Amino acid sequence: MSETALLTARGIIVRLAGRVVLKDVSLALSAGHLVALVGPNGAGKTTLLRALAGLIPSEGEIAVGGDALASLPLRERAKRFGYLPQGHLVHWPLPARDIVALGRYPHGATDPARLSPKDAEAVLRAMQAVDVMEFSDRRVTELSGGERSRVALARALAVEAPIILADEPTASLDPRHQIDVMKNLRATADTGVLVIVVTHDLGLAARFADHVLVLKEGNLVSWGTPDEGLSEQVMADVFRISAYRAEYQREVVIVPWADI
Amino acid sequence: MSVEAVTLTNEEAARRRIGATAALAALMVFLMLISLGIGPVRLSPLAVAEALFGGGSEVAQVIVREIRLPRTLLALAIGAILGLSGASLQGLLRNPLASPSLFGAPQSAAFGAVLVIALGLADVRSYALPVAAIIAAFASVFVLLSIAGRNAGLLILILSGLAISSFAGAATALVMNLSSNPFLVLEIAFWLLGSLEDRSFQHVMLAFPFIIAGAIMLFSQRHAFRALSLGEETAQSLGVDVGRLRLFVISGVALGVGGAVAVTGTIGFIGLVAPHLMRPLIGHDPGRLLVPSAFAGSALLLAADIAVRIIPSTSDIKVGVLTSIIGVPFFLYLIMRERRALGGGVA
Numbered sequence: 001m002s003e004t005a006l007l008t009a010r011g012i013i014v015r016l017a018g019r020v021v022l023k024d025v026s027l028a029l030s031a032g033h034l035v036a037l038v039g040p041n042g043a044g045k046t047t048l049l050r051a052l053a054g055l056i057p058s059e060g061e062i063a064v065g066g067d068a069l070a071s072l073p074l075r076e077r078a079k080r081f082g083y084l085p086q087g088h089l090v091h092w093p094l095p096a097r098d099i100v101a102l103g104r105y106p107h108g109a110t111d112p113a114r115l116s117p118k119d120a121e122a123v124l125r126a127m128q129a130v131d132v133m134e135f136s137d138r139r140v141t142e143l144s145g146g147e148r149s150r151v152a153l154a155r156a157l158a159v160e161a162p163i164i165l166a167d168e169p170t171a172s173l174d175p176r177h178q179i180d181v182m183k184n185l186r187a188t189a190d191t192g193v194l195v196i197v198v199t200h201d202l203g204l205a206a207r208f209a210d211h212v213l214v215l216k217e218g219n220l221v222s223w224g225t226p227d228e229g230l231s232e233q234v235m236a237d238v239f240r241i242s243a244y245r246a247e248y249q250r251e252v253v254i255v256p257w258a259d260i
Numbered sequence: 261m262s263v264e265a266v267t268l269t270n271e272e273a274a275r276r277r278i279g280a281t282a283a284l285a286a287l288m289v290f291l292m293l294i295s296l297g298i299g300p301v302r303l304s305p306l307a308v309a310e311a312l313f314g315g316g317s318e319v320a321q322v323i324v325r326e327i328r329l330p331r332t333l334l335a336l337a338i339g340a341i342l343g344l345s346g347a348s349l350q351g352l353l354r355n356p357l358a359s360p361s362l363f364g365a366p367q368s369a370a371f372g373a374v375l376v377i378a379l380g381l382a383d384v385r386s387y388a389l390p391v392a393a394i395i396a397a398f399a400s401v402f403v404l405l406s407i408a409g410r411n412a413g414l415l416i417l418i419l420s421g422l423a424i425s426s427f428a429g430a431a432t433a434l435v436m437n438l439s440s441n442p443f444l445v446l447e448i449a450f451w452l453l454g455s456l457e458d459r460s461f462q463h464v465m466l467a468f469p470f471i472i473a474g475a476i477m478l479f480s481q482r483h484a485f486r487a488l489s490l491g492e493e494t495a496q497s498l499g500v501d502v503g504r505l506r507l508f509v510i511s512g513v514a515l516g517v518g519g520a521v522a523v524t525g526t527i528g529f530i531g532l533v534a535p536h537l538m539r540p541l542i543g544h545d546p547g548r549l550l551v552p553s554a555f556a557g558s559a560l561l562l563a564a565d566i567a568v569r570i571i572p573s574t575s576d577i578k579v580g581v582l583t584s585i586i587g588v589p590f591f592l593y594l595i596m597r598e599r600r601a602l603g604g605g606v607a
Binding site for chain 2: 055089111112
């Protein structure tokens, strides 16, 4: 893609427990884009996300803003990626605000009770962006699934990293909250952040993403705009489905339809 | 809405935490004074304080500063390191049922120490004893965490802990079984019960370096525990070196528990109980629980050590026996509370 790519990966191979999960994946992604990473179960989407963030060892080269990922110390890496894992797990009943404040951990704000003004502002921005100020003091374990997912998203946003990696941020949310989350990520991308979203929802991917990356059995088999990346051929080859395709309010609509 | 909305609400919680911690520290000092005053010659807390700072009669000074102070200091430090170890293990494993004694650390440390004694490798007041105890404790926690893996469920942790403590107990029994010296066996048996009686400054010197080193290692990881609330993967993405954190916790717990066991035998359940007592007061932030849990551990062990001297009985009750008698029902209560998570198999 373009020369000014923010995140590039060349020949990424990941082996987990003796199995090759990713086979030679290369990509180059630019700032300000919302990229949807799609593919059937077990295609290696989460693994690719983890490898890009440097959370698991991989072969090949990954570069962030021109720096080789392998050469960056842990703290420096942490400042470049806001990582949002599946499930929005929180092990202790901590107040929502303290969870969001953990997003400032890479910046040295390791104690939510002693935030510098700069860190407090970042926390406030993140919480306002996803509208969670109203339950700032409530324990995350007492929140509903939708509220908790927004707190988790605010935590990832609070890092204020140039890249956000979100692993199925819309899973198990009702339609309204799914759209809310995607709108938030879209807005984040529009501020110049590269947002990569793993999702099974091809409809949301088609509507909100600038680019779609399609993984199948560890290979990147298709990419491009939603219309190109999720062509009829790809739908048939990768997902083994046909889809209803249309345009509504000038946005691409893809509705998975029948198995073939 | 302004930044104050984020920062101000924190201050009230901080005030409550500081208040609770200060009250706990005051309780510790009070219990220390009581502990120093109890014995064949009873001294009031005031007389104790006077003797401690060089006032009062010479007899009182000798009793307080030379005879009773080591015991009290050991109770203070060992209670603290047990509470801190419990809070650290709970933070690392994100599990409120984690604790050194449930994982077999003190039992393994005891085995290491007993082996050294039985083989006649060292006398009971040499540094070989804590070193052997620390190595054995390190091995036990290391094995446990290796078995449990990265995202350990409650069931696996408890079962592995049970296996390790049973194994350490059996190994200790074997050493006693094979020992040809009946006096030695009796001595080991009593020592295993856990006691602070008749300890001297030599014991203090033996245990303190390791306890302090362990405490520093554990306390240094307080912020990492907080990030770990979000799981290992997310903590790593925030810049926490999870592998190093694990090594620090295993080493810190081994140093502290090993050093403690080497001079007092096994004293269980303080590490499990202390953090639980603190959560309602301090909150669930695992980084903030460390110091209050250490204080609570101190207070608990001081109180237990006072109790064994006050409770009338024909022969002296060992403090390790008392902490277990109180600790096990508490553990059962916790199991009842966590029943749903346990029933699910993974927590």
